[in-house]
Amino acid sequence: MKTILTSALVMAMATTVKSNNVINQKPGKEMETEKITNTIRTIFAASDARNWKTVENSFAKTVTLDYTSMAGGQPAQLSPEAIITAWKQILPGFESTHHQTGQYKVTVTGNSAQAQLRGLALHYLPNTTGNNVWVVTGSYHVNLVKEGRNWKVNYFRFNLEKQDGNLNLANLAKENAEKGISQSKHKLSATNKKVTGEFFCST
Template sequence: MSRLIGAAAMSFVTTVLTPNASAQDADVAAIETIVESVGTLADRGNFMDLEALYAPEVRVDYSSLSGQTAELKSPRGLMTEWAATLPGFDRTRHELSAVEAKVRGKQGSATADVVASHWLGEQFWQVEGRYAYEFENDDGNWLITSMTFVLEEETGSREIFGPAMEAAAANPPAIIVRQQTRDAVRTFLSGLEEKDMEKVNGVWAEDAVQHMPFSPEGFPKRVSGREGLMAHYAGWPENARNADFTSHLVFYDTLDPEVVFAEWRGNADIVPTGRTYRQTYGGLFHVEDGKIALFREYYDPAAFAYAFGLDGDRGSFRGEE
């Protein structure tokens, strides 16, 4: 009987524990794959996919190389730093070995030896050392929360970085261009919030165009040129208060890093009518060299007509009774 019980118990243990062991092996493999992918994606300049490997806040420690203390960074901030330099090299190669990962529930860690080589013309710089990573599991996805590099050996001159950064700035990668595109849109909308017309006017390209296909009768559906757009928005500071356009701003990237579709909610008190303008917007923006060249604006004309007194109930945007 005891043998039968023991056999049954062993069968139970095998049935219960084997799936858990397999799951842990899969998590270890996932973490090791991420560690190997960091260098590969960086060498290929694929910063968009690389950014997705990091948690919303990551501790970055390169103190053994730079002498600077560890910092907490956003994934976008970290990618911006790397994208401002790495694409300027003729070639980089991060060669990893001895990758080892461990999993403890929702937490993970990994170490790896690395040889990082950088070429630019006849210049060459190489570092050897060891990486240590920390991970957390977010709904089944392992994300990097901490990354530490320990320098062991260095070859060549760090003077290579100056020319590399110049080369990267002359031909910025897509992630940098996308950031410039988003920044131009944020500048425009925050300028309206702050009633800072210098910010608003400064964001337009000389030949900028704004399309407003749903503008109600009597309001333009197209405004062309920087001067025309400056005039179009000139009355905003006197006619609006308590504006909010960026609290719910969402961007949708396109294949072209200079083109982005944005959604946002608008709230503003309209002074001449005493009404609150609540709106949901969609906007297609084409940004060239940090300036908005095209803004195609989509909104509900009924909400516009109510807020600005075009419904015949109370006054009008011009303060008429």
């Protein structure tokens, strides 16, 4: 669960810092690099907007989520549908989330690509403690594959660096989400639910 919370938050950023460094850039690959960074940014922005179909379409058929830096355990291989199911169990419970990414370093090799980037996630939810904000910072390692003209994420690892504010905010958001979200047909194992949860709860 913590993984789901961490993932969604750290991953969905409305404002993106455009500091892209392309490694081993070859003529003709600049457009592909832009598509790659746009795919990653779209996941964050669409998650913040709760535009689940857009998020789902940004993933490959199978995605490895690695949030072990926050939650321990092992990475999980999940379908886009399973990831969205998990994220819906927490993100809608926040009043708002804002993910910001930057310092992209992209390497393109044929129909495969790797991206290194930094991210910051702000989570806001008024509560009785008066401590309404949860901030998570860290870096990401993302692998993508090209499907047709589009790049899809098939590996997503978050490296936790720091978290501040109300560390219980994710639990409060989950409680809120459970009150308003219907049961999904997609079932997750306890392990996979933990991994996806950390994705949005980061750190």
